[in-house]
Amino acid sequence: MNAPKPALPPVLQLEKVTRRRAGRTAVRDLDLSLQRGQVLGLLGVNGAGKSTTLAMIAGALRPDGGSILLQGQDFLEQPELARQAIGWLPEAAPLWPELTVCEHLEAHGRLRGMPRADLTRARDAILERLELKDISRRLAGVLSQGQRQRLGLACALLHRPALLVLDEPANALDPVQVVALRSLLRELAANGTAVILSTHQLAEVTAVCDRVAILHEGTLRYDAPLPADQHAALEKTFFDIAMAGRAQAA
Numbered sequence: 001m002n003a004p005k006p007a008l009p010p011v012l013q014l015e016k017v018t019r020r021r022a023g024r025t026a027v028r029d030l031d032l033s034l035q036r037g038q039v040l041g042l043l044g045v046n047g048a049g050k051s052t053t054l055a056m057i058a059g060a061l062r063p064d065g066g067s068i069l070l071q072g073q074d075f076l077e078q079p080e081l082a083r084q085a086i087g088w089l090p091e092a093a094p095l096w097p098e099l100t101v102c103e104h105l106e107a108h109g110r111l112r113g114m115p116r117a118d119l120t121r122a123r124d125a126i127l128e129r130l131e132l133k134d135i136s137r138r139l140a141g142v143l144s145q146g147q148r149q150r151l152g153l154a155c156a157l158l159h160r161p162a163l164l165v166l167d168e169p170a171n172a173l174d175p176v177q178v179v180a181l182r183s184l185l186r187e188l189a190a191n192g193t194a195v196i197l198s199t200h201q202l203a204e205v206t207a208v209c210d211r212v213a214i215l216h217e218g219t220l221r222y223d224a225p226l227p228a229d230q231h232a233a234l235e236k237t238f239f240d241i242a243m244a245g246r247a248q249a250a
């Protein structure tokens with residue numbers, strides 16, 4: 001009889017993660033884990049701690065306490081692992097205005113040490129997939145908001161990361177691109193990529209996520225699978241948490 005395969009560690013595991021910002025606790029004792037192929041929607045009112053959480057997961061902010069494991073390893077001590085395994089699109093895509101669309105992808109691929117042939121293949125595929133081919137020679141400084149967002153996403157995806165971290169990815173996208181993004185995320189998840197995305201659009205979460213977490217005042221208040229057709233239930237859960245906080249503050 002074959003021995004059972006050892007279970008893979010979660011792609012991402014946060015334990016008791018805490019971070020203070022400007023003298024206040026922005027994220028407190030956060031426990032969260034994400035498996036291959038899961039798409040987790042992170043919700044919360046303004047200032048709830050979503051961007052702070054995503055920046056810590058992406059390695060851009062260090063937690064003050066707790067641990068973050070990436071594929072079972074402490075990635076804070078291994079920046080190379082984070083570079084290979086994570087793709088991050090922050091709230092405003094960080095672009096160099098004087099580089100073209102194509103040059104951005106080249107620069108990202110080289111930073112990640114992608115072999116030349118692999119980089120060329122991946123660059124051409126992502127230009128095609130994100131409908132950036134026709135503007136590949138355009139400078140980033142003259143792109144529209146939606147085009148900037150798509151280029152940021154292309155840079156995050158180029159090296160086929162195991163974990164994709166997206167902060168409000170549908171911002172500035174037109175309805176056609178929003179639908180295309182949903183289908184891209186479902187396709188990535190079906191191929192094993194784990195995705196965590198923050199958004200204010202409950203419809204985005206119900207359309208694309210199979211799990212939802214709600215942060216409120218830096219604390220995780222809800223974390224559960226999201227069965228299909230649960231928009232109304234999610235809306236109620238979200239407003240119960242958001243308004244309970246307001247009632248206490250009043």
Ligand SMILES: Nc1ncnc2c1ncn2[C@@H]1O[C@H](COP(=O)(O)OP(=O)(O)OP(=O)(O)O)[C@@H](O)[C@H]1O
Binds near residue numbers: 024026045048049051
């Ligand atoms: N650059 C910063 N310097 C200092 N404090 C910050 C900074 N960015 C965020 N904060 C604080 O950290 C807390 C959490 O903010 P964060 O941006 O993580 O929330 P969010 O849920 O992403 O909000 P939003 O939905 O408005 O983007 C807030 O109290 C905010 O004021």
